Amino acid sequence: MKEDIEKLRNIGISAHIDSGKTTLTERILYYTKRIGVIHEVKGKDGVGAKMDSMELEKERGITISSAATHCLWKGHRINIIDTPGHVDFTIEVERALRVLDGAILILCAVGGVQSQSITVDRQMRRYGVPRIAFINKCDRFGANPYRVLNQLRERLGMDPVLLQLPIGLEGDFRGVVDLVKMKALYFQGPHGEDIREEEIPDEMLEEASAYREQLLDAATMYSDELAEAVLEGQETEEMIHRALRMGTLARTLTPVLIGSAYKNVGVQPVLDAVNHYLPSPTEIENTALDLDKDEAEVVLKADPGLPVVALAFKLEVTPYGQLTYMRIYQGSIGKGDELVITRNRKKIRVGRIVRMHADEMEDITRGYAGDIVALFGVECNTGDTFTDGSVNYSMSSMHVPEPVISLTVKAKDNKSQENLAKALGRFSREDPTFRTYVDQETGETIISGMGELHLDVYVERMKREYRADVEIGIPQVSYREAITQRAEFNYTHKKQTGGAGQYGRVAGYMEPAKEGAYEFVDSIKGGVIPTEFIPAVDKGFQSCLVKGPLLGYPVLGIRIVINDGQHHPVDSSELAFRQAAIGAFKQAYMKAKPIVLEPIMRVSVECPSEFQGNVMGSINQRRGIILSSAEDGTFTTIEAEVPLAEMFGYATVLRSLTQGKAEFTMEFAKYSKAPESVVEELKKAKSKSQEGRK
Amino acid sequence: MKNFMKVSPLRLLDMSAEKELGHGNLGVLISRAGVGKTACLVHIAFDRIFSGEALVHVSVEETPDKVASYYNVIFFDLIKALELDREDELRLMIERNRMILSYMKGSFSVDRLRQSLVNLKQNLSFVPQTLIIDGLDFEGAPRQLFEQLKELSAEFGTETWLSALSHRHKTEVNDRGIPYPCHQIDDLFDVIVHLAPSTDGIYLRLLKDRDHPISAGAQVRLDPNTFLVMAE
Numbered sequence: 001m002k003e004d005i006e007k008l009r010n011i012g013i014s015a016h017i018d019s020g021k022t023t024l025t026e027r028i029l030y031y032t033k034r035i036g037v038i039h040e041v042k043g044k045d046g047v048g049a050k051m052d053s054m055e056l057e058k059e060r061g062i063t064i065s066s067a068a069t070h071c072l073w074k075g076h077r078i079n080i081i082d083t084p085g086h087v088d089f090t091i092e093v094e095r096a097l098r099v100l101d102g103a104i105l106i107l108c109a110v111g112g113v114q115s116q117s118i119t120v121d122r123q124m125r126r127y128g129v130p131r132i133a134f135i136n137k138c139d140r141f142g143a144n145p146y147r148v149l150n151q152l153r154e155r156l157g158m159d160p161v162l163l164q165l166p167i168g169l170e171g172d173f174r175g176v177v178d179l180v181k182m183k184a185l186y187f188q189g190p191h192g193e194d195i196r197e198e199e200i201p202d203e204m205l206e207e208a209s210a211y212r213e214q215l216l217d218a219a220t221m222y223s224d225e226l227a228e229a230v231l232e233g234q235e236t237e238e239m240i241h242r243a244l245r246m247g248t249l250a251r252t253l254t255p256v257l258i259g260s261a262y263k264n265v266g267v268q269p270v271l272d273a274v275n276h277y278l279p280s281p282t283e284i285e286n287t288a289l290d291l292d293k294d295e296a297e298v299v300l301k302a303d304p305g306l307p308v309v310a311l312a313f314k315l316e317v318t319p320y321g322q323l324t325y326m327r328i329y330q331g332s333i334g335k336g337d338e339l340v341i342t343r344n345r346k347k348i349r350v351g352r353i354v355r356m357h358a359d360e361m362e363d364i365t366r367g368y369a370g371d372i373v374a375l376f377g378v379e380c381n382t383g384d385t386f387t388d389g390s391v392n393y394s395m396s397s398m399h400v401p402e403p404v405i406s407l408t409v410k411a412k413d414n415k416s417q418e419n420l421a422k423a424l425g426r427f428s429r430e431d432p433t434f435r436t437y438v439d440q441e442t443g444e445t446i447i448s449g450m451g452e453l454h455l456d457v458y459v460e461r462m463k464r465e466y467r468a469d470v471e472i473g474i475p476q477v478s479y480r481e482a483i484t485q486r487a488e489f490n491y492t493h494k495k496q497t498g499g500a501g502q503y504g505r506v507a508g509y510m511e512p513a514k515e516g517a518y519e520f521v522d523s524i525k526g527g528v529i530p531t532e533f534i535p536a537v538d539k540g541f542q543s544c545l546v547k548g549p550l551l552g553y554p555v556l557g558i559r560i561v562i563n564d565g566q567h568h569p570v571d572s573s574e575l576a577f578r579q580a581a582i583g584a585f586k587q588a589y590m591k592a593k594p595i596v597l598e599p600i601m602r603v604s605v606e607c608p609s610e611f612q613g614n615v616m617g618s619i620n621q622r623r624g625i626i627l628s629s630a631e632d633g634t635f636t637t638i639e640a641e642v643p644l645a646e647m648f649g650y651a652t653v654l655r656s657l658t659q660g661k662a663e664f665t666m667e668f669a670k671y672s673k674a675p676e677s678v679v680e681e682l683k684k685a686k687s688k689s690q691e692g693r694k
Numbered sequence: 695m696k697n698f699m700k701v702s703p704l705r706l707l708d709m710s711a712e713k714e715l716g717h718g719n720l721g722v723l724i725s726r727a728g729v730g731k732t733a734c735l736v737h738i739a740f741d742r743i744f745s746g747e748a749l750v751h752v753s754v755e756e757t758p759d760k761v762a763s764y765y766n767v768i769f770f771d772l773i774k775a776l777e778l779d780r781e782d783e784l785r786l787m788i789e790r791n792r793m794i795l796s797y798m799k800g801s802f803s804v805d806r807l808r809q810s811l812v813n814l815k816q817n818l819s820f821v822p823q824t825l826i827i828d829g830l831d832f833e834g835a836p837r838q839l840f841e842q843l844k845e846l847s848a849e850f851g852t853e854t855w856l857s858a859l860s861h862r863h864k865t866e867v868n869d870r871g872i873p874y875p876c877h878q879i880d881d882l883f884d885v886i887v888h889l890a891p892s893t894d895g896i897y898l899r900l901l902k903d904r905d906h907p908i909s910a911g912a913q914v915r916l917d918p919n920t921f922l923v924m925a926e
């Protein structure tokens with residue numbers, strides 16, 4: 001059975017922590033009959049809301065992983081992809097944003113747009129995700145949806161259009177006025193499942209017409225049909241929906257709904273809005289890279305008849321085995337089909353294929369382009385592309401940032417050691433920004449990632465999910481090395497001891513590369529180094545990048561060109577050329593004036609304006625560069641770039657500087673040259689630790 | 695960067711008596727909507743930044759992200775138009791020498807600006823030589839606000855450039871030739887320039903040069919795409 005793709009929605013719910021994402025999701029699943037009971041979030045019945053399947057998440061009250069769940073609403077199929085609310089989990093958020101076509105941005109009617117909402121919104125913008133906004137918690141003391149509306153305009157630069165007005169507010173919040181229908185809506189029954197439509201209360205009529213005017217003004221920008229109809233007073237609900245949809249898809253207009261998920265007010269209209277305004281998979285352009293055509297970009301079409309292209313965006317271990325969440329971009333995937341993983345050309349056969357409903361699942365026989373399904377028993381990594389083998393596409397490489405922070409983990413006993421190994425294997429397959437390796441010199445296991453909280457969460461998961469009793473070290477900043485100028489090499493590796501000798505000469509140069517980590521160029525003419533040895537040369541160079549000769553940090557942004565060399569008919573071997581490359585690297589590296597790079601974070605601090613000076617001072621003391629400061633009458637938002645090394649403990653400092661009234665977020669921005677003073681410190685620390693080991 | 699200095703819109707001031715706006719003074723750029731006020735101000739900013747000065751860009755009602763993106767776009771066009779190398783170095787100069795202050799939701803006041811300048815000086819030792827103020831509503835602002843701005847410029851010793859929006863239907867001009875919306879406050883400005891499109895480019899014309907007489911040809915023709923001075 002092939003379902004109507006126009007009526008499919010892949011959406012995310014994105015929110016600042018605590019704005020009610022879990023509660024809203026739970027209500028949605030209830031109204032769409034996916035669940036029979038409503039539990040309070042972090043409820044005393046110990047069941048909790050559906051989307052938070054991990055124990056840890058419940059404890060922390062944050063949603064860490066992006067599970068997907070499927071539901072039906074008025075003839076539309078909606079896949080809800082859970083997007084993490086915390087900005088530290090950048091890769092998780094970005095991956096979720098990749099597979100969804102639209103989003104609901106939840107805001108708290110009291111707290112409004114906070115700096116985390118700004119960061120999350122910035123990410124959505126980067127991925128071009130159309131969105132609708134839901135102002136939640138209108139029942140709370142201090143709720144003011146109109147203020148939040150202004151913040152959407154001013155802080156997020158959106159063109160928000162209010163689709164509803166609140167009837168009563170705070171404790172008196174009873175319902176909403178629907179400005180499209182021009183009716184009052186009340187939500188009754190034990191869980192607000194019965195919607196009663198009534199006339200707008202008299203005292204609100206004037207306000208309602210004024211806001212409807214504004215709505216029509218905004219909507220007519222997108223539809224001549226509507227504009228003409230409005231002139232004649234002939235506009236229909238359908239016309240208004242169509243125009244608002246155009247604006248939403250163009251990402252220049254944001255429909256805004258209001259309600260209280262907790263009090264069951266205004267949730268069903270959010271689902272209606274998802275159907276009305278958010279795109280179907282056919283309305284969003286997705287691209288892949290054709291590896292057979294030098295990574296040329298190809299546009300994918302959500303057509304089940306075309307070759308299969310699917311992306312594994314999330315792995316999960318369940319009692320029934322490994323579950324792989326996939327978005328099918330093109331073609332269809334059915335039981336028994338053969339698929340190829342682009343990364344390693346491995347073939348797999350599709351066994352069980354299911355659709356997820358929170359933590360229950362439904363077996364299906366085939367999934368079609370545009371849909372999200374889950375497969376059992378597939379060995380792969382998160383982010384892998386699957387095809388049917390007739391094309392060699394990879395979904396455009398998601399930019400995976402270099403980790404910025406690392407720490408040591410040590411298992412306390414043998415059992416824990418075993419469990420730790422399992423956990424580390426799992427985490428690095430789930431999350432490319434989580435990396436792990438064993439330091440050759442110290443024998444310590446190191447994990448690295450995108451921030452303190454990012455690693456914290458994995459350490460917690462080691463303990464809870466994997467029962468690994470571990471001890472962790474102090475977080476360390478991940479430094480990198482890079483060269484700054486071109487340097488030549490010409491190195492001969494020669495050994496004559498007893499039997500067969502070793503001989504290989506490699507010549508060329510190294511230079512800084514603009515993008516990426518490492519580039520190897522073979523410009524050898526006339527076979528002076530035979531082709532079969534070239535990969536050994538390449539490998540030799542690569543082995544040097546793991547620990548740069550300057551201070552032992554990984555080397556970034558280097559281009560190595562070989563253009564001359566020599567071999568010996570008897571004594572040359574792969575090993576000899578590998579050694580020659582290592583020698584050549586060492587010969588040239590220091591001549592290429594290497595420097596140390598440190599991770600720089602983009603930091604955004606929001607504080608009451610009277611603390612602007614204090615906050616500026618605190619950033620300046622941390623070697624930060626302030627980029628801008630924006631005020632809105634009460635709050636000031638300061639944007640800066642600050643070395644990560646200086647950000648440890650900043651939360652505490654900020655709290656005491658601002659009487660706890662400031663908030664900050666940060667995300668990785670770039671690697672930059674570390675100043676001399678920092679390099680000196682690093683050198684000292686290095687020689688100390690070497691002495692310590694002697 | 696010499697190339698840029700030769701064709702920057704500020705070359706207009708070569709035709710003024712003192713060849714510059716001068717520290718502690720107020721200058722204003724008048725034009726109608728859509729002609730390129732902000733672009734022209736950003737060029738003035740580049741002229742100052744690339745000669746090594748620190749600058750504060752004040753935006754009334756636009757976010758720092760938006761302002762930064764104007765700079766990026768114009769910088770990118772400059773690099774292309776003038777075939778400049780040293781791109782990274784120039785970017786770094788912009789990053790280090792430019793501070794963006796935005797005032798949203800009608801929060802702009804000279805007192806808030808003064809407080810921010812004090813904070814920048816005390817906490818970062820950032821002392822701008824140039825102040826750019828874009829987007830100030832001249833129609834709604836009282837004369838007193840401009841007086842305060844003049845005091846502020848004198849206090850911090852900045853060259854302060856403002857932009858003012860004129861309208862097609864407001865044709866008032868005072869007897870000194872200064873048009874709306876500056877016709878009643880022109881005494882507060884040391885230099886007034888006017889930006890207007892024409893068939894062969896955009897003209898930047900000097901309307902006031904302190905007490906000095908202005909020669910008839912005191913204007914430069916700008917390329918409408920790059921805002922750089924075109925050869926005559």
Ligand SMILES: Nc1nc2c(ncn2[C@@H]2O[C@H](COP(=O)(O)OP(=O)(O)O)[C@@H](O)[C@H]2O)c(=O)[nH]1
Pocket residue numbers: 015016017018019020021022023024041061062085136137138139140259260261262263
């Ligand atoms: N008063 C009120 N509280 C709410 C509402 N929605 C959620 N909450 C409460 O806010 C807290 C955080 O909600 P939760 O759904 O866990 O937010 P999440 O962190 O975004 O998933 C919980 O205590 C909820 O009961 C609402 O509409 N009104």
